[in-house]
Structures are given as structure tokens and as C-alpha cells.
Amino acid sequence: MRIIRTIQALRTWRREQDRRGDVIGYIPTMGALHDGHRSLIQRARKQCATVVVSIFVNPLQFGPTEDYRRYPRDSTGDLSLCREEHADVVFLPQSAGLYPPRFQTSVTVHELSRRWEGERRPTHFQGVATIVTKLLNLVRPGRTFLGQKDYQQFLVIRQLVKDLELDTRVILCPTIRDADGLALSSRNRYLSQSQRRRALLLYQALSAGKAAIAKGARRSPMVERTMAMVINRVLSLEGTDPRSRIDYLACCDAETLEPVTRLQGKVVLVGALRIGSIRLLDNLIVQIRQDETS
Numbered sequence: 268m269r270i271i272r273t274i275q276a277l278r279t280w281r282r283e284q285d286r287r288g289d290v291i292g293y294i295p296t297m298g299a300l301h302d303g304h305r306s307l308i309q310r311a312r313k314q315c316a317t318v319v320v321s322i323f324v325n326p327l328q329f330g331p332t333e334d335y336r337r338y339p340r341d342s343t344g345d346l347s348l349c350r351e352e353h354a355d356v357v358f359l360p361q362s363a364g365l366y367p368p369r370f371q372t373s374v375t376v377h378e379l380s381r382r383w384e385g386e387r388r389p390t391h392f393q394g395v396a397t398i399v400t401k402l403l404n405l406v407r408p409g410r411t412f413l414g415q416k417d418y419q420q421f422l423v424i425r426q427l428v429k430d431l432e433l434d435t436r437v438i439l440c441p442t443i444r445d446a447d448g449l450a451l452s453s454r455n456r457y458l459s460q461s462q463r464r465r466a467l468l469l470y471q472a473l474s475a476g477k478a479a480i481a482k483g484a485r486r487s488p489m490v491e492r493t494m495a496m497v498i499n500r501v502l503s504l505e506g507t508d509p510r511s512r513i514d515y516l517a518c519c520d521a522e523t524l525e526p527v528t529r530l531q532g533k534v535v536l537v538g539a540l541r542i543g544s545i546r547l548l549d550n551l552i553v554q555i556r557q558d559e560t561s
Contacts, residue, residue, distance in 0.1 A: 268349060269356045274364050277405055280356065289316035293408035293435070295399060298322040299339035299453035300348045303443040307412045308352040310440050319406050320349050321358040323365070327373075327394030339456045358406070365401060374400045376423045376430070382524055383515060383537060384419050384548070395420055396427050403433050411435045416442040416450045418535060418550045419524060442549070448474070450549045457545045465501070465511060466547055469540040472497040472516060473551045476536045480553050485530045487518035498540065514539035514546065521552055531555055 271277050284291060292315030294307045300322075311318045322345055329335035342359070349357050373393050379385075380392035403411065411428075413421045425437045443451045448470040449463070458466055472494040479493045494516045502511050517526055521533040530553075537550045 268346075268354055270346070270359060271356055272359050272361070274360065274405060277358055277360075281405070281407060284317065290409040291315060291317045291319055291406065293403075293406050293411045294318070294320045295402055295411070295413075296320060296322055296345075297324045297338065297453065298345050299341055299456065300345045301443075301451045301453065301455075303414055303416065303451040305348060305352055306443050307414060307440055308349065308354055310438070311410065311412050312353060314438075315408075315410055317355045318353070319356045319358060319408065320354045321360070321402055321406070323358075323360055323362075323398070323402075325394055325398045326362060327366070327397055328391050329394070330388055330390060333388070334454075339453050358402075365398065373397045374427060374431075376426050379419070379423050379426050379524060382526075383517070384539070387514060387539070392420070392423050396423060399424050400427060400431065400433070403428070403435055408435050411437050412440055413437060414440050414442060415550065415552070416452065417548065418537065418552075422522075422524060444470070450547075452547065454545060454547065458542065462542045462545065465507075465542045466540070466545075468498045468501055469538050469547055469549045472540075473536045473538055473549055476516075476518070477551050477553055480530060480534075480555065485555075487526065487528050487530060490518050490530065490536070491516055494536070494538065508543040510544060511542050512540075514541060531557075 271280060292311030294311060296304055308318060324338050326335055346357060374396040375393050376396050385392050421439055428435055428437050447467055449467055475497045476490045476494040479490050484490050495513060498513055516538045518530060519525060519535050519537055520527050521535040527534060533554050535550050535552050540547050
């Protein structure tokens with residue numbers, strides 16, 4: 268496994284790959300790698316001759332009061348996981364290399380960034396879109412692998428690839444969960460044992476919404492109430508951290524992330540939940556057949 272730390276070294280390596288003509292699979296990460304990232308590397312390893320993983324905690328996608336400084340970093344563990352999964356290259360750039368003095372360009376995907384995470388974290392997706400555009404231009408992968416857990420981020424990246432004519436295929440990979448259903452996330456490291464039990468509420472709520480749809484619910488207000496009840500009946504208990512709350516639970520069109528009233532076709536149930544000071548995301552995609560909507 269080759270570790271590359273500078274843009275110039277990456278460009279040199281990339282020119283060598285042009286001569287070989289291999290398909291490059293790419294996984295952009297912020298490190299603190301877990302089995303969700305492992306699954307992306309494994310998927311890329313099966314489909315591509317060469318696999319590149321980037322590890323960069325991107326300051327542009329954190330707001331001024333967010334956790335950039337304390338975001339979990341574990342370069343030793345990250346490199347060990349990449350070796351285990353036979354990644355060919357790990358790109359470990361420094362912030363000063365990607366954002367030199369007088370850097371002043373940003374990338375915005377307007378409509379898909381407007382709701383949900385974009386509304387609550389106004390600069391987040393601009394930071395994501397900017398760094399991913401830079402990294403895709405440097406790595407120039409044939410395929411880019413992203414996890415469903417950050418579904419809105421996937422849609423934003425897929426749109427910028429389409430709009431900017433970037434020559435990569437963006438592949439959505441399933442969310443990887445612990446046995447009890449909790450979606451794997453680097454921020455799960457923040458959770459205490461009691462907070463982790465509360466964190467399960469988000470997946471349980473989304474699952475309750477999916478079950479309601481399976482039983483015939485076709486109006487989003489009913490499904491959203493069902494999901495909210497799962498969480499609120501626990502958060503209302505005495506002793507719960509008063510900072511814990513639902514940020515949002517919604518039924519959306521799976522392509523646009525716009526809210527829908529009548530559920531049909533492909534929909535996504537999205538949710539964000541605060542457990543104390545920790546904020547967790549999750550989603551479930553539901554495909555409703557036409558004969559089920561009548």
C-alpha cells in the first residue's frame with residue numbers, strides 16, 4: 268500500500284496510472300474508519316483494478332460551533348484498516364496543501380443542499396462539494412463509492428458530478444449497521460453507553476415508518492407522526508438529557524429530497540436526532556410498487 272501526502276506526488280502517481288489504463292475506484296473519507304468504510308473499500312476492490320482511499324478532515328464543512336477540533340482522528344487505525352482491505356493508495360493531504368493562502372473558490376449544489384442538513388448547517392454542503400470536486404479532479408477515478416448513511420451527501424455529490432461533467436460513476440452502497448441496527452458512524456465514538464441506547468431510537472423510528480408504509484400508510488403526516496412517537500415517548504421520560512430532541516423526521520422524494528404528501532414510487536425516510544450534544548443521521552429507502560398505491 269502506498270501512502271501519498273502531497274498533491275504533486277498524487278499527480279505523479281496518477282500520470283503513471285494513465286499509462287496502465289486501469290479503472291480506479293475511490294472512497295473519500297474523513298478518517299476514523301469503521302466497518303462501513305471497510306465495506307466501501309471491499310466493494311471497490313471487487314469492481315476496480317486500483318483502489319484509492321483519501322483521509323482528510325475537511326474544515327470547510329464544519330460550522331464555527333461544530334466539532335472540527337475534536338472530530339475523531341486515528342491515522343494508525345485508519346492505515347491498518349486500509350492495509351487489511353488491500354487499498355492500493357491512501358491519500359493523506361494536509362489542509363494547507365488543499366487550501367493554500369488566498370484560496371477563494373467554492374462549489375454549491377443549490378437545490379439539493381437547501382433542505383434538511385443544508386438548512387441546519389448552512390455552509391456544510393458547500394464545503395463538501397468544494398473538497399469533493401477538488402479530490403475528484405486529482406484522483407480522477409472511474410468509480411466513486413459512497414455510503415447510504417449520508418444519503419443527502421450522496422445526492423449532492425452525484426449532482427455535482429453530473430453538472431460539472433466529471434468523469435466518474437458515483438455508486439451508492441448500503442448503510443452498514445451494528446447488530447442492533449445503529450448505523451455505523453465515526454461520531455458514534457462520542458456516545459456513552461446510555462447515549463448509545465438512546466441513539467437506537469432513530470433507526471427504530473425510521474423502521475416504524477417503513478413498517479407503517481408496508482401496512483398501507485400512504486400519507487406522509489401519518490408516517491411522520493408514527494416515527495416521532497417512537498422517539499418522543501422515550502425522550503419525554505424523566506432524566507433524559509434536555510438537549511436530546513428530534514431535529515427532523517420526514518418522508519421525501521428519493522431523487523429530489525423534497526417533502527411529499529402522497530407516498531408513491533421511491534421515497535426516503537430521513538431523520539436527524541440529537542442525543543445530548545451529539546447529532547446522528549440515518550435514513551431508509553422505501554420502494555412502493557404501483558399496485559400498492561391504489
